[in-house]
Amino acid sequence: MTQTYVLDGTAITTLEDFWRVVGEAVNGPGGYFGRNLDAFADCLGGGFGTPDDRDFVFEWRDHDTSRAHLGHAETARQLESRLARSHPSHRAEFTAQLAEARAGRGATVFDWLVDIFEERAPNALRLR
Structure with a gap:
């Protein structure tokens, strides 16, 4: 069964917000899923913080709000x-x-993040 991690785009106004939101989506309050671009790529590709079940997707809701803030x-x-x-x-x-x-x-920062998703976890990002 595919695990879906939801990212609330309205809560992402800076790159630091993204690290917090993605970390909490995957690993709960205070959770870690990278705090820089390289660490995030590692987590998506199987590094520290990666979900045990490799069958996962990220649903980035209100991504247009994030896109504007991460411009x-x-x-x-x-x-x-x-x-x-x-x-x-x-x-x-x-x-x-x-x-x-x-x-x-x-x-933009938004582009950087989407590119990392596409490179390290193809088809794992759903922009809503």
Whole structure:
């Protein structure tokens, strides 16, 4: 039987909110299912925090609300944070991505998350 994890899109206004919501959906209050993009990908692909039953789907309800909140402004905020703590060899890349986000162009945080779902758990995401 397929296990369905429901993500309340109205509760996701930042990437940090997403980590909380997805963690609680899978593992209950205070639950963990990644707190950065790499850890999230690991969890989806079979790393720490992955449900024992690999037959699962995530139903992201009100995803359009999340999509709006996880748009270019949130992307710029996340990239500013990455830039501040990045290795000098990555600064040019993050600076270029940040300029694109500030201009309202390029992939957004929402896009990053959907891409990870598609790559690590194909067909496991249902946008509602």
